[in-house]
Amino acid sequence: xxxxxxxxxxxxxxxxxxxxxxxxxxxxxxxxxxxxxxxxxxxxxxxxxxxxxxxxxxxxxxxxxxxxxxxxxxxxxxxxxxxxxxxxxxxxxxxxxxxxxxxxxxxxxxxxxxxxxxxxxxxxxxxxxxxxxxxxxxxxxxxxxxxxxxxxxxxxxxxxxxxxxxxxxxxxxxxxxxxxxxxxxxxxxxxxxxxxxxxxxxxxxxxxxxxxxxxxxxxxxxxxxxxxxxxxxxxxxxxxxxxxxxxxxxxxxxxxxxxxxxxxxxxxxxxxxxxxxxxxxxxxxxxxxxxxxxxxxxxxxxxxxxxxxxxxxxxxxxxxxxxxxxxxxxxxxxxxxxxxxxxxxxxxxxxxxxxxxxxxxxxxxxxxxxxxxxxxxxxxxxxxxxxxxxxxxxxxxxxxxxxxxxxxxxxxxxxxxxxxxxxxxxxxxxxxxxxxxxxxxxxxxxxxxxxxxxxxxxxxxxxxxxxxxxxxxxxxxxxxxxxxxxxxxxxxxxxxxxxxxxxxxxxxxxxxxxxxxxxxxxxxxxxxxxxxxxxxxxxxxxxxxxxxxxxxxxxxxxxxxxxxx
Ligand code: ARG
Numbered sequence: 001x002x003x004x005x006x007x008x009x010x011x012x013x014x015x016x017x018x019x020x021x022x023x024x025x026x027x028x029x030x031x032x033x034x035x036x037x038x039x040x041x042x043x044x045x046x047x048x049x050x051x052x053x054x055x056x057x058x059x060x061x062x063x064x065x066x067x068x069x070x071x072x073x074x075x076x077x078x079x080x081x082x083x084x085x086x087x088x089x090x091x092x093x094x095x096x097x098x099x100x101x102x103x104x105x106x107x108x109x110x111x112x113x114x115x116x117x118x119x120x121x122x123x124x125x126x127x128x129x130x131x132x133x134x135x136x137x138x139x140x141x142x143x144x145x146x147x148x149x150x151x152x153x154x155x156x157x158x159x160x161x162x163x164x165x166x167x168x169x170x171x172x173x174x175x176x177x178x179x180x181x182x183x184x185x186x187x188x189x190x191x192x193x194x195x196x197x198x199x200x201x202x203x204x205x206x207x208x209x210x211x212x213x214x215x216x217x218x219x220x221x222x223x224x225x226x227x228x229x230x231x232x233x234x235x236x237x238x239x240x241x242x243x244x245x246x247x248x249x250x251x252x253x254x255x256x257x258x259x260x261x262x263x264x265x266x267x268x269x270x271x272x273x274x275x276x277x278x279x280x281x282x283x284x285x286x287x288x289x290x291x292x293x294x295x296x297x298x299x300x301x302x303x304x305x306x307x308x309x310x311x312x313x314x315x316x317x318x319x320x321x322x323x324x325x326x327x328x329x330x331x332x333x334x335x336x337x338x339x340x341x342x343x344x345x346x347x348x349x350x351x352x353x354x355x356x357x358x359x360x361x362x363x364x365x366x367x368x369x370x371x372x373x374x375x376x377x378x379x380x381x382x383x384x385x386x387x388x389x390x391x392x393x394x395x396x397x398x399x400x401x402x403x404x405x406x407x408x409x410x411x412x413x414x415x416x417x418x419x420x421x422x423x424x425x426x427x428x429x430x431x432x433x434x435x436x437x438x439x440x441x442x443x444x445x446x447x448x449x450x451x452x453x454x455x456x457x458x459x460x461x462x463x464x465x466x467x468x469x470x471x472x473x474x475x476x477x478x479x480x481x482x483x484x485x486x487x488x489x490x491x492x493x494x495x496x497x498x499x500x501x502x503x504x505x506x507x508x509x510x511x512x513x514x515x516x517x518x519x520x521x522x523x524x525x526x527x528x529x530x531x532x533x534x535x536x537x538x539x540x541x542x543x544x545x546x547x548x549x550x551x552x553x554x555x556x557x558x559x560x561x562x563x564x565x
Contacts, residue, residue: 001094001105002495003488006070007038007084017064020057022046027084029489033478036075036083037485043080054080088475091484098487099471099545104552106491109150116154116316117143119328120241120248123160124233125169127187128240129379130364130372130435131330137424137558138361139328140246141503144556149498154320155252158312159237161230162257164302165191167212168198168205170225175204184232188378230255236383243386245417245558259311263303266310267296273347285343294339309340310349317350324355326501331360331430359501362432364424372435389416389437396441396449397565411562415441415449418559422448425557426507446511448559451550454514456565458547461526461540471541474534479520480542486513487545494556503557510553517546 004027011024025042043058050057058080065074072087098105119139122128139155146153172194173180183190197204214222234253241248267283270276276283281299296307316322327337337358344350364372374380390409393416394400400408423440426447427433443449462469475481489509497505525531526539551561 001098001488002107002491003485004038004492007086010066010070011040011042011061013066014061014064018060020046020050020060022049030083033482035077035081036073036085038084038086040082040084043082047080058082086481086485088481088484091481091488092473092475094488095473095484095542095545096471098490099541099548104490104545104548106148106494107150112150112152113323114152114154114321115146115324115326116156116320116322117146117326117328118156118158118312119143120237120246121158121160121329122237124230125160125163125165125187125191127379128237128382130382130385133240133244133382133385134361134364134424134429135328135330136241136244136246136248137421138359138429138503140244140248141425141506141557142326142328142359142498142501143247144558145494145498145503145506148556149494151498154322155248156312156316157248157253157255159234159253159255161255162260162308164212166215166226166229167210168194168208170215170222170229171204171208171211172197173229174225180228180232184229184236187233187236240382240386243383243417244421245560254312254315256305256308259308259315262311262314263307266307266314267303269349270296270343270347275343275347287339287342290339292335294343306336306340306343309336310344310347313340313344313356314349317344317354322354324357325350326357326359328359328361331362334358334360357501359429361429365432365434367434367436369434386417386420389420392416392437392441393419396443411565414560414562415452418448418452418554421557421559422451422507425503426511428504429502446507448554451510451514451554452559452561453565454517455547455550455554455561456563457521458517458543459563461543464527465540469540469544470537471544472534472537473541474538476524476535476538479516479523480539483513483516483520483542483546486516487542487549490549490553506553506557510550513546513549513553517543 007027008024011027015022015024024040025045027038027040030036030039040061043054043061046057047054055076058076062074062076062082065071067073068087070087070090071084073085075083077083094105117139119142120132120136122132143153143155169191172190173183175197176183198208199205211222215226234250267276270283270285275285276296277286277293278284279293282295283297284293284295286293294306295304296310297303313325316325329337341356341358344356345352350356366372372380390412394408394412396415397403397408397411403411419440423435424433439445440447441449443453473484475484493505493509497503520542524539526536526543531539554561
């Protein structure tokens, strides 16, 4: 449920009753429990407009405030803040309703939009690296979130499958004469070997150059080799996607090569808008205030990364019909995206009402604060990293004997992969982030294990309870009050997260929720002797709603829960 909207409505009604002819600003969550659940700070802003003291205005609002429905108490604080307390009876009904709804009372958007999320985007000539890991995790979460809120989110995997290096790579693939699956297991090594041949043998180098031209002109034999190379490379990425439990499939691949035929049109369209200038034989767009131009065609006729991205923007806005286009790409490409967004808007490739955003993220660092690399300075193979996560996760599991081998494997996967994902998603995405196994696999703190543990703990309460659960809730004390209000904030938080494309708002929420639940559970026993039936039922219902909210939140993050831990 949209909690803030409900409270804002009560304030709006008070404005009307008090004959204040201004639109009230929105309430905000209180920073401390003693300041109530929400605060209204609009009296100060109105003071000038109305020519009255803020406290006077606040008093008038309070006098006209309905304190028998959503709210129960309002108090003036400081210079004219209004602290607001939600009505426990109303909260209890809302929690009850959320519990009986599969979507936990989160509405499906009435006016959904089409969103394209461009994420993962590995390069076929190279091993997937940690930057692609971050993009994959964040992008997948955003698609889950948009979809859950009712938008039509479309995944697009803009893989790098085109460029001169492919001439060399397929020439080498042909030369070694096997089907490639073995040699291509280590793309990094394959690239090195091909480069070695290219540098050492002039005949090979010539052939490689010929192959570039041949692929580009559609030569069947070369295209077939190229296709094979891409298939195998993409297969490696899919192994990573599988392990990561992300939902990218081949259908979501809209590779760079997909836009090949459109590239001359991009240049032509820019030309017709008189946006192009020649510089050293290259076709460039000079943007006001930018020192470096956007080059769209080189002097030899070749096209560039930016040209392809402009074609992709055109396609997404005009063919797909997206109203929001989100690029989950390393922060180091922010200059590139700023420029192509500007060019696309100025050239009219994308209508003004289409939102273009670069969802930038920082670099993954090792414990020493250096970019994440293998000991010899190479790129870390993602697949190895994920396998290591599962091995380390296994070590954290107690009572290993109580699981079968398969169960243990499955559990370790849920914990290990969950930890890698959660650690990534829980930091402000624009910061660089330090990869730390111990921290991410801890039962304490803002980690996936802490959430999974809380969930399992609640399930164990339900295993011990045998009876029929009635979801009638009575808010007994401050902790129960705060826990219920937190539960009701779920939708507001999701909407904000989607707006800001900031998954760490979900993890922060889950952390606050679970911390509150743990305190509640410590102080308010559920199944202990002496707890009366009504209280027991009410607390069970709160625990149930907490568990369902954790599960739903983690599900959006692409992380699973387990019933026993
Ligand atoms: N392949 C690119 C890289 O590895 C990422 C692609 C991002 N998407 C885009 N439309 N440019 O840097």
